[in-house]
Amino acid sequence: MDVTTLRAKLDAAHYIYDESLVTTLLVALQLGRPLLIEGAAGVGKTEIAKVMAAALDRELVRLQCYEGLDESKALYEWNYQKQLLSIQAHMGAKTPDELTKSLFSDEYLLERPLLRSIRSEEPVVLLIDEIDKADEEFEAFLLELLSEMQVTIPEIGTIHARTVPFVVLTSNRTRPLSEALRRRCAYLYIQYPDLEKEVAIIQARRPNVNERLAVQVARAVQALRDNQAILKKPSIAETLDWVAALEALGLSDLTAEAAERTKGFVLKNSEDWAAMAGQPEGHRHCGGCGEGQ
């Protein structure tokens, strides 16, 4: 795939991108490497995997990581109850060896996202979301999959990938990831979008919103993110929610009053509300109100 094709596909998926993002995606695709994406919460890391699935016309297989995630939830699990019933049903009809062999076959294997992604007939996009929330052991376990595109199941043996998935890993940096994992990936760091890009995102996702409101909201959100006193910076999804809320109320201008009524969609804790209220007069409503007219 070349740059032009990838750009066309991202455009078709209505994704707003910059050139460095396209180049990095292209590098990962070309080298067949997993793509590790880091950045603050809500900058659109997960969205990239979804968009790539749409752009490459592949199924998206998602593995959401959490503390305590292990192989049985990520890779495979034997259907224990079914095996137990099978033993009772076939006892006497089969020899013990035959019975044992039949119990560890595909019929009793419960595929989890990782196994599903490499056994799929068609290549998929595998999203391993918030890898920083999983334990270090799980990270180590992923290494075999990411570098060799194979996994080992003790009862069956090594399973090689039928098709190579495009793997996207995301991390909010709540803990540092291992060097070994990083080295196997192409790396991308996403920052919050600049004003121009944020306006473009609003217009792409909410095509009915007028340009003036889009600019006002984008400016206000930028001001909130720049405000050191705001602890939870608004994400892109929150920007879109804010626009949606203003639209739902039939408001076409981000006035001080409109911002006050809808602030719950963009700031999610009382300290941040207080910080917003504490801004100097004229900037009280996040800095963007009444501008861009």
Add this chain to the structure above:
Amino acid sequence: MRESVYVEKLTAFSALLRQEGLAVGLQETADACQILEELALTDRSAVRAALCAVYAKSRPEQEAFYRAFDSFFVSAEQRRANLARRAEEAAELERRKAQAEEELQVNGQPMDLRDDLREVYVRMPEEKREHLRQLMEKTKENMDRSPQLYSNFIRSVFMRFLLEQQMVMEDAAVGCESADPDLALLWKDISGFKDADIPRAAALIARITQQLNAELSRRRQRGGHSGGLDFKKTIRRGLETGGSFFRLSFRKKRKRRRMLVLLCDVSGSMLQFSEFALRFIKSMAEVSEASRTFLFSETLHEVDAFALQNMDAFRDYVRTSGLYGKGTDLGTALEQLCARRPPVLGPSATLLILSDTKTIDLPRALADLAQAKRQAGKVLWLNPIPERKWGYVRSIQTVSALCQMAPCSTLEELARACGRLMRQ
């Protein structure tokens, strides 16, 4: 590695990246060659982004990569300009050092100063240089009486002042501020925080504690979670299904609650430090499961630390409670703490004291500390005075002989101390 037109150049670039601290192996160089050949990138920014994706694997590595890329892949014209600029900067520094040598004359001779200290003199703010010049001017009349004595005296004053300045510049992470303001804040003395630093410091604390919590929670789970099969329960449940162990039961992790008693000094200069330290410790979810917080100056007050997370609320409380503006009486505070009924301290409690050890009636405070130590399972002391100065404060030496003490003058030290505390 395949023969590539880019091999030579990229090998040299990889070597430069290794010098910058990036873990670059043959694989990365091979990948870089492959990318440049196959993607036929012509735009400089696209090449930069593509190589960055291959070589840099974290945010700090990206920063290092960009620096290396911009200095390595330059046009001949730009390289010449860079060299000229660097030469100009070096010449300017030399000129200012020579000027400093002229300024700092003692008995008609240039003052005997090390080159690095002369550089400190040149780089420090003009008002500080003026302060030193005025000092020289004021003491000039002594020169005629004893030139040698005067020379030694003025040199020792300068040496001390410049060494202090050197230390302050290192402490304040001068130069680092522009590169990464948050990093600079991490190493800055907490007592030197300005109002503008406070929101950034609070955000930094939230980020560090989030990382520490995640790390500790994982460690605890690994260490404490048995995950083993509960045989008794499985057999009992198996009876419901005719003896088949259709549903397996596993043991659950037993939660361990720990008791933490915080004793925060809020007198005078300790106020700012205590607010930060309290915020830090309370935001560590694992600790706050079971803890009690006491503030003291001359008397002891128990507080709900969650209600005081906000800096303004904390200061308002300290002012209205009558603790503000008083001296430090650790002895009374510990005595009142030990005398509380039902007892606050016990064998399963860890007493964490946040104070600079400067208290009235030190002998009584030490006796009460020994009593508290007998009652509590463990006593830890977080001290905001930098460790290098401990040798000069007698009370610190005495107290540190009685209990474990950790330096916490910066957020980085505070994070390290809290991390250590949680792991115990």
